[in-house]
Amino acid sequence: MTSSDYRKMLSQLKNNKVKAKKFLKHNKPKDRKYGRMTKKCRICGNTRGMISKYNIMLCRRCFRLAAKELGFKKYR
Numbered sequence: 001m002t003s004s005d006y007r008k009m010l011s012q013l014k015n016n017k018v019k020a021k022k023f024l025k026h027n028k029p030k031d032r033k034y035g036r037m038t039k040k041c042r043i044c045g046n047t048r049g050m051i052s053k054y055n056i057m058l059c060r061r062c063f064r065l066a067a068k069e070l071g072f073k074k075y076r
Contacts, residue, residue: 006027013020032038039050041059049060058066067074
């Protein structure tokens with residue numbers, strides 16, 4: 001279940017507090033402190049292929065698009 005689906009269902013249960021509380025207990029995504037899901041791309045939100053060196057926090061695809069603006073040069 002994606003986070004957007006979880007929010008849609010929660011908005012439907014907002015009138016019934018007991019059911020909403022039980023729904024959150026079982027379906028809310030965990031708050032991560034470490035691991036792959038803690039680092040997300042600033043532009044697209046992707047968690048794969050992250051470049052976090054120099055606190056860039058971009059995936060490799062977005063980095064290729066923004067590299068010149070950030071001041072990186074391609075030597076080959």
